[in-house]
Amino acid sequence: MSAVENDELPELPRGIALAWGVAANPQRGPKREMSVERIVDAAVELADAEGIGAVSMAAVAARLGYTPMSLYRYVTAKDDLLLLMQEEATGVPPDEHREHEGWRAKLGVLFEAQVQVFLRHPWILSLPITGSPITPNSSAWIDAGLEALSDTPLTDEERLAVALAVTGEARWYGMVLAGYDEQARTSGLSPQEVSEREAALFDRVITADEFPALRRAIEAGVFTATGDPFRFALERIFDGVALYIDALDRGDARDMAPEWVGLDAAEAGGDKRYREAQKAVREAEKALRLARKAERQAHREALERLAKTGRASRAAAE
Template sequence: MTDAPDLPPRLALAWGVAERPERAPKRELSIERIVETAIEIADADGLGAVSMAKVAQRLGFTTMSLYRYVTSKDDLLLLMQEAALDVEYPPPHDPADWRAELREWAQFTMATFASHPWFLDIPVTGAPLTPNNLRGADSGLRALRSTPLDDEEKMSVILLVSGYARNAARLQTDLARAVAAADGDATVQGGAWADALRELVDEVRFPYLRPLVEAGTYAGEGDIDDTAWGLERVLDGIAVYVDARAAGAPGAGNRGGSGSTPVDGPGADGAASAPDPRDAVAPVEVAVHLKDPKVKKATLKRRDAERRVREAQKKVRELKKALREAQKAEREAARAAVEKARA
């Protein structure tokens, strides 16, 4: 390993390889405290309430003092997302069951978004390159370890399912905000206007929608959990593709053929027939995983271990740099000695 990787400041901060300012003995400001405070503000008042000035005020420091740790608000937003994703994903199944594990991964992702509604308000500006974002992708790929998909196909599956999770979470968040903005009045979701819609939605202009409005299906609460149902249909489509690949169909990836990751678990798809979505792990149960004290304690221990590893790696880099400098000085001294002897 040479010196720290050449990364933009925000990514260097996220990976813990950025140079940190020296702190005065009695001062308690740190990147971690800045990010935690910004998240507290966003959780309480939304992303629009977050500013460098407000975070500094909450911490009792000047705004300029924050810029010694976080160089811009954009960097702060990225670090907030990274902190929100610092969670422990559900463990793998034994034997492997790609469908059940991918379902849990999607539900856990939605629960993570729901725990911080502001998360989805931050625009996507590029591919995920921060460590916790990549840990999430790694967990999703782990769910597909028992399938015959190649690497590109696995990544495409992860993008498909994560896209569904993001869109579903966005819809739920927007509806919740609409209800909150109406002082808890759930009629903003349309249920209270069923009678009016029956009068307005006629069979001439809306021939296919009219029967649903007439039956109360359009604006009413049905028996189907739309989010869970939609996820199962996405998984159905993936299952068809996995079965086809297991039967020898050519792959969609550039490399085709089988993936580089060994297949394990019973059968090619790791699961039997598609389960009823109502038998799936409920999102609320997945959300509990985020708040479990033992999980939180384990997460803190992992963070501390990762911090110590980063510090050790930094020390190794410093020692290797010192070694290179000493070797260079030795060569220069030897060269000077030879030149002096020749003279």
């Protein structure tokens, strides 16, 4: 019998309880000016200014003018602090999405808003995903995505899948934009100049023999193109959802994938012989790539020698 069936609900972890405002306040502590909210605000300011690596209980306490032990009376673990920081920085979804007509436009607004969160607080992207964040603001974003799809024939499971796809695309977009912003900040180059530098580096190392499709893309200028590939991808996701909804309206069968992707049981269990076999396969694949590269190089040089010999023969004949 599960805990729920036995009417024994699990106790909320301290961080989640703090986020919902249902955790007990410390009986004793420093001056009344101290609070969980002040601690979290100071930590977010520190992360925004110096990155998540600068955040520690000692650094936050120093920023507030207290000792680290004073903070532990309110936030008992750094993991709880990180959870509350993410909750604060994420905020709530904009009401603007409700002003738009249709699920597609509403989800588009939520996508843009999520990207902006990541750009304002890029350190969020470095926090590990350990499950669904069961906090008020994060729940509000999920609710907004589901609400945007409420007038569609999708099931609740399918609506959640679409909302997660939008969130995932926004996160990936935010990671790339934040990375380019950081490169621009540290190098002094503009984001466009960073792209041009990367394109030049690709141009130096990518050959048509080894990576023919990528070489064609480089020569087409994809890495310096002005089009937005992430919004393009989002629109294609929406196109697919729209086609699926049309199929449901026609009475076609649903098509939810039955299982999550997972590691092979032997790999997940850390089996030593399996890991060694995988390593051997990777080394063999690497050797094969090198051999094929050497073959292409030898072929190219042979063609050059034949061409040179042919030119010499023609010259002698003339």
